Amino acid sequence: MRLRLATWNIEWMTALFDEAGRLLEDAGPSRRSGVTRGDQLAGVGIVLTALDADAVVIVEAPDEGPRRSAVQALETLARAIGLRAHRALIGFPSPTEQEIAVLFDPGRIALAHDPQGAPGGWPPRFDGMARIDPGDGRPFRVRFARAPLELAAVPAGGRPFRLIGVHAKSQAPRHLHDPARRARVAAESRRKQIAQCLWLRARIEVHLAAGDALVVMGDLNDGPGTAGTGSGPGRSAVEIVLGEGAPPDLRLHDPHAAAALRRPRAPVPATARFWIAPQGRYLPALLDYAMVSPALMARNPRWRIWHPLDDPAIRANTDLSAALLAASDHFPVTLDLDL
16 A cells, blocks of 8 residues: 655644634634734645645644643544544643644554653653763753654554654754853753754664664754764764664665755755744755655655745645645655555
8 A cells, every 4th residue: 555644843733723622713813923823724724635644743733731632623623624634643742832743544544652662771761851961971861842752553454664753852042142141052952952862863773673664754953964062073963863874774764864965065955944034034944854764665655845835836736835835834744655
């Protein structure tokens, strides 16, 4: 069977629902600058319908808490737009109002939250804490703000595989005006991001050593060639997760990351764009990935970034292009596999 997986960071999706998980389809402001909640929801619906994915890893999914249900909100949205991927699932809740969740078609694929890691072992479960040296000889205790979503996946009539949804974050301290303090906070935030990616990489290596077919997808907030504080010259979080420098059987592959690594000074694909007000322009960025293990490279993988300006077929579809621009500052990435 041919299976389509997708990952999409939907900017502050939680603001599109009330506490009961009902859609806020109105003219009120969303948390996406200059876009109403109704327009953002309409854009999200058009894009998810066009993706027609069997499973979509949603980054910045609606908040999960004592009075809010991410699953209820997402399943309400799926019913409203008639999405065949109508079942929702989350892993460990985040304290940040931004969850990692998945919408999937239960007739095409069975998914279960299946966290790995024994107490006291290495690597520990992603809802725990780990002591990690990010590469500067100063180990510290780190916890995930958004624990990666670990899924056991069984396609209908296909081969089982593992799926990990990720949202790594290095917070830019834009609110700080003192340059020295801003630099310190940025460096510590970067160290935390690198440490989390080393932790994630340790889990990946366990799966690869066991011969598991594995997909790692989501928003790493980082691109190849970015020098990570304490991670070695030019070594980015993405390179850590991919396993650059590891034996071939312990590496993951993403063609967009690979292109950027091969030609660091050349234009690279973009999965997001951000408005830089002081410069009066948009900044394109490669932040979202769909990485596959060697076992899945033999399954005829095909990747696509659903960029409204860079993809000619999408650009020609004015409704879809407008929807992508209204829905988020990130664009979806799809991965098609024969499973």
